[in-house]
Amino acid sequence: MLVNSARSSYAEEFLERGYCIIRGAISEALVAQVNSQIDAFRQRNDDLLNRHSLLVEGMLQRVVNLHFSVTSLQKVFCQAMAAGAEVVDSYGRATLYTSLFFELGSQQPLHRDTPYFYSGGDGGYMGVWVALDNVDENNGALMVVEGSHKLPEPDLIALREQFHPSGNVPASSPELFDAYNLLLADAANMKGLPIKSCCVQRGDMIIWNPATLHGGLSHIDKSRTRRSFVMHITPKNMPMQHMDYFFDRSKIIKPIEKNYLPIGSDRLISAGDQIDFRHVKSFSCKDLGVF
Numbered sequence: 001m002l003v004n005s006a007r008s009s010y011a012e013e014f015l016e017r018g019y020c021i022i023r024g025a026i027s028e029a030l031v032a033q034v035n036s037q038i039d040a041f042r043q044r045n046d047d048l049l050n051r052h053s054l055l056v057e058g059m060l061q062r063v064v065n066l067h068f069s070v071t072s073l074q075k076v077f078c079q080a081m082a083a084g085a086e087v088v089d090s091y092g093r094a095t096l097y098t099s100l101f102f103e104l105g106s107q108q109p110l111h112r113d114t115p116y117f118y119s120g121g122d123g124g125y126m127g128v129w130v131a132l133d134n135v136d137e138n139n140g141a142l143m144v145v146e147g148s149h150k151l152p153e154p155d156l157i158a159l160r161e162q163f164h165p166s167g168n169v170p171a172s173s174p175e176l177f178d179a180y181n182l183l184l185a186d187a188a189n190m191k192g193l194p195i196k197s198c199c200v201q202r203g204d205m206i207i208w209n210p211a212t213l214h215g216g217l218s219h220i221d222k223s224r225t226r227r228s229f230v231m232h233i234t235p236k237n238m239p240m241q242h243m244d245y246f247f248d249r250s251k252i253i254k255p256i257e258k259n260y261l262p263i264g265s266d267r268l269i270s271a272g273d274q275i276d277f278r279h280v281k282s283f284s285c286k287d288l289g290v291f
């Protein structure tokens, strides 16, 4: 009981509901700096991105690891970790594994992240979502199913056998992923778990448990962007496997030693310099510039 009452309200919410919102986590000055760097990034790179058809309706969507080029996003990581330390560092000090940036909302159906971010247990992967624009039900807000992190797993072996009877699940199997999430969404619905739209202001942040069902609402008003930066965080040297391991628990996950770049006074981000657009094409920081 003592431990409980000492916990801050956001940490309690995270445990109970499977997600929490921390308002004003990122300073307005930093949000403004990020937005002006992104404007400069677009000014410099739009021709290149258009040549490769990498913008969607004139907007960036699902850009992996933009923080290597738009460097103020690394400061966002530091501020976000400081604001959410009680949750994000609860399995060991959080490092940045990968990130996703959106101007056009993901509009993704409800899903758990666990099949794509699997460490062999409850190892401390979390999703941390920062709003760089005001976001509501018209520009693709994040939605979460409250309490869905507590739903038991569906029958993983039956699912595997249905979609991959040979037993060989690939690292990515979209049809298996969708079937898995549909079963969970049905279970959530049967239990009457509420679907919450996370309407947030720029600078607010959302943290979710990897087993919490979440997705993106339709981005209806395309005259507004939904600039958001999602950080996928893990403790240092945590191995991350995908669906081939998630659906086959007999596979052994080996320990790893990763390369990191120090950032701020006391944080680490996974080393790299490739920025990927929509899982279609990637460029290095040399191609795109460093802002």
Ligand SMILES: O=C(O)CCC(=O)C(=O)O
Pocket (backbone or CB within 6 Å): 100, 102, 105, 106, 107, 108, 113, 127, 129, 141, 142, 214, 215, 216, 217, 228, 230
């Ligand atoms: O930003 C969104 O709409 C969803 C992002 C998401 O599902 C993720 O990063 O895991």
Ligand SMILES: [Fe+2]
Pocket (backbone or CB within 6 Å): 111, 112, 113, 127, 214
């Ligand atoms: Fe996700």
